[in-house]
Amino acid sequence: MVIGAGSAGRYGAKAAAKLGAKVGLVETGPFGGLCILKGCMPTKAYLRSSELIGLLKKAPEVGIYPGKQVGIRFDQIKQRKDKLIAEMADDAHKGIIRHPNITLLSGRARFLSDKEVQVGDARYAAEKFLIATGSRAIIPPIPGLQEAGYITSDEALELESLPESMVIIGGGVEGTEFGQFFARMGVRVTLLQRSERILSHEDEDVSEALAEFLRRDGIDLRTGVREVMIERDQEGEWISFEEHEKVQRVEAEVIMLTTGRTGNVEGLHLEAAGVKTHPLGIIANDYLQTTNPNIYAAGDVTGGAQIVNMATYEGDIAGTNMVQGPVRMADYRVFPRAVFSDPEFAKVGLSERDARERGIPVRVGKFPFSDLGKAIITDRTEGFVKIVADPQRGEILGAAVVGAEASNLIHQAAIAMHFRSTLEEYAKISHIHPSLAEIMLYLVDEMIGKE
């Protein structure tokens, strides 16, 4: 029995069904899961529109003058997104219902014991379970927030028109992507971030580059923010906060929260099944078993990286292990991920900062796009590539790309890492000239002193 038909649940159900199990897949919401309905796909559909606005602004640099005023039809942007995700959800649905070993059940599942769940009025028994119920936005206890009202990414994707101004609280991945989108749509955006840097878990040069991109798009970026509260006076509603010990006030039509997500465990009645949790979700081991070895958990609900490539990977492993016993172990060494800012940021494996904090000796190389032929001729010279390598053998342990096509370029490093390639080995691979991909080769050549 698989609970939740998002990315992790569908992959888990298919893996178990392929091995011959009879699988019940329970879904309480509209079919599709977060990635298709309210996550990766709708946001990236929106970002395509804001990316084009960015390109039009840069067009005069390459001799193209698109006119003074760029017209934005937000209703059309939303309709396009709605149509695309409906088609994707439909395709995913077909992929499940045509499967002979999978029965899709509609309703909210809740454990009655470690062998039985209730879905609506019906009860279903199973030998093994997979919990893949995803995540929900964390709502921080900000004074005055409930009275003032707020939106999360879910509602931001359903706005029918653009507000004039917006305060986004939280400078992580979502805050960065939505902030840039709305700013390019002409919304006055203020972004509040508690730490001194946005994307505070990343390397300092990465955070600084992305902050610069956001500022350039007109975002009023405030860092080191404390004591946020919503106040109301005769003039209207204000968001007040301390910024480096000084009290500041901003006005906004819409408050958007991008303060992280936590696993969906409420209402599952996990106690009945002997499944234990940590503050951000369900505890699972590397076989994706929970504290009850017959019950597995995968995807966002475990409170891990919360990216879809990890949800599908974990779902697949859990689905296999449910049928064959705990035979497959998750390996998190190579997991590329991206922030779809413009220009983008992507990384894989060990970062320079991780290495420093964990005391791992590494060799770090960095190469700017401004020294790359293809970047120069196509006017995409911002950003850099970094490689983190083992100082002795030269094995590539991690990479980061800030710049054009980062979410694609990072796969070169991911593939190299998968095969445990050294810098010397990588340098033997021929790259197309001129291409953005060459940046990786130039950096590797520099690191091994070959150029």
Ligand SMILES: Cc1cc2nc3c(=O)[nH]c(=O)nc-3n(C[C@H](O)[C@H](O)[C@H](O)COP(=O)(O)OP(=O)(O)OC[C@H]3O[C@@H](n4cnc5c(N)ncnc54)[C@H](O)[C@@H]3O)c2cc1C
């Ligand atoms: C705005 C946004 C943008 C994102 N963009 C990206 C991106 O570009 N790239 C990327 O890799 N990741 C992105 N993510 C993250 C990605 O969407 C998630 O990591 C991934 O979709 C999680 O998949 P999942 O299967 O764990 O959960 P979900 O897809 O959320 O599936 C869980 C399912 O369980 C159902 N459910 C919950 N409780 C019950 C119950 N009791 N009974 C039955 N069913 C239940 C839910 O209705 C849901 O359909 C984004 C997330 C957000 C919020």
